[in-house]
Amino acid sequence: MTRARNLITDVPGLRVGNAHDAAxxxxxxxxxxxxxxxxxxxAMGGAPATRxxxxxxxxxxxxxIHGVVLSGGSAYGLDAAGGVQAxxxxxxxxxxxxxxxxxxVSQASSFDLINGGNKDWGRYPPYRDLGYEAASRAGLSFDLGTAGGGYGATTANLKGGLGSASTIASSGHTVGALVVVNAVASAVIGEGPHFWAGALEEGGEFGGLGLPAHVSPQMRRLVWKGGPQPATTIALIATDAVLTKAQAKRLAVASHAGLARGLRFSHALFDGxxxxxxxxxxxxxxxxxVEFTELTALAADCLTRAIARGVYEATALPYPDAQPAWRDRFGSPERG
Structure with missing residues (x-):
């Protein structure tokens, strides 16, 4: 069962804010x-950028700790945590x-340096100021898709983005996921429109299409960003449960199953x-x-759903030859 907002902020005790630079x-x-x-x-990818x-x-x-930052900008983006600290x-x-x-403030960054935006920022990159701005906007509601750390995100074949989802465990604990989908591979089956996450969808949150009747070998063919191009999917899982640090570590490890289910494929050499x-x-x-085991399973499910939402809610970047968004190819967000 999802909370009303279906966002990570359904977990009491945290707020989320976004900032981006369109140019x-x-x-x-x-x-x-x-x-x-x-x-x-x-970190289970081969090329993480973290702080x-x-x-x-x-x-x-x-x-x-006091905060977690998910940003674009690869290693340059790690300046964002300094802005949040300020x-x-x-x-x-x-x-x-x-x-x-x-x-x-801990952070992970994704690689979005060759998405068409102007990265000629002069001496210092702008991520510290963007981090400050994102922190100043933190609240219970925030935009998904082409927003915040997901603004410049891409996948192998469609625009990536910022996704989130939440659920309630049978114990009454709330679990939520927040993800920047900047994947080396694909979130959709074959050419789409169905998402690999289709079996876990709640309430038409990413189109209500479910899964196709049959997934052929052609539809399972690997599609990925060609050449030695880094691509990173980064995420935050949150719960209102009382956990030890060791349990939080196990929760992070188990949640990587959500990446493996939501993308075809994950944890590659150039992933972070x-x-x-x-x-x-x-x-x-x-x-x-018993309750902790359920939390680990539901966290992975939330992350899978959040990956699909990040792609589903995205809009194309305002540049020539930018990647198409899911809705550009398959219809309006009201579909299904």
């Missing part, structure tokens, strides 16, 4: 936690070390596929082993 062809999405959240991560991920490992001392510090948010205040998993800690687990 640049890139953007930033910032997720801010109301209180420091227990967060871990797992402040070592501190998220279970053996590190940091108990919680926003938080101005508001007195961070870990106090005597007179110093240090907001902890990275997933953060956050627990806002508002609702304890009662039957820990």
């Amino acid at each position: 640049l062809g890139s953007g930033v999405t910032a997720a801010l936690f109301d209180e420091p959240a227990v967060v871990s991560c797992e 402040e991920t070592d501190l998220l490992q279970p053996d590190k001392m940091v108990p919680g 926003y938080l510090r101005e508001r007195g948010i961070g870990f106090a070390v005597r007179e110093a205040l240090v907001p902890l 596929d990275t997933i953060f998993a956050a627990a806002t800690g508002l609702k304890p687990l009662q039957n820990e082993a």
